[in-house]
Amino acid sequence: MTNAPQSPVDWGEVPPPVDADRPRRRVSGWTVLRIVVCAFGLFSLAFWGYWSWILPWPGYLFAIGTPLFAAVVWYLFRSPRSPIDTDVVGKVIVETALVIAAGACWVSIGLPLVGLVFVLVAALSGVVAFRRETA
Template identity: 45%
Template structure:
C-alpha cells in the first residue's frame, strides 16, 4: 500500500500540537502589537509571527524544505516555544507562559517519540 492511499490517523496529541502551534504564532503577533510603540508595533506584530511561520515551514513542517535530524527539529521547536513563552512573560502573563510552555514541550516530546518509532 503506498503512502498516499493510507488513511491519515490523527490522535489527540496531533490536534493539541496543531492548536499549540497556532497559539504560538498568534502569541508572537499579540506580543508585537502590544509591546512596541507605534508604528513599530504594526511591523513587529506582522513580522514576528511570519518569521516563526517561515522557520516552522523550513524545518518543522511535514514537508520541510530543510531536512534536519530529530535533535535539530527538537531544538528549533524548543526555540519557537520559548520565544512565545517569553513573549507572554514580557506581557505580564507568567501563568499563560508557563502553561503554554509545559503543554507545548509535553506535546513535542510525545510527537517526537512517535516520530522516532
C-alpha cells in the same frame, strides 16, 4: 483496458482508483493538541508584537513579522515537508527555541503564568510528537 488518461511518459501500470468506502486516516487528540499549540504560539508572537510597541506602525510591523518569521523558520527546519534535511537534534533545537520565544512573549507582557502553562503544554505536545515520529 481502462479509460483513465495516461501520460505518454508513464509506462507503468494504471493505479487502482481510490476506494471511496475506505475510511480516512483518523486524527488523534495529540494531533489536534499539536495544531492548537502551534496556532497559540503564533498568536502569542503576534500579540506580543502588537502589545509591546507604543507607536502603532512598529506594533503592526512586529505583529505581522514576528509570527511570519517563526512560521518560515518552522517550515524550513522543523516541518515534515521541510526543504532542508535536518536531523532530530536540529528539529528539537528549532522547536525548543520557538516555544521558549512564544512563552517569553507572555512573560515580557506581564503574564508569566500564561507563558509557563504554554511552555509546559507545548513541551508535552512536542515530546509526544517526537516519540510518534521516531517510533
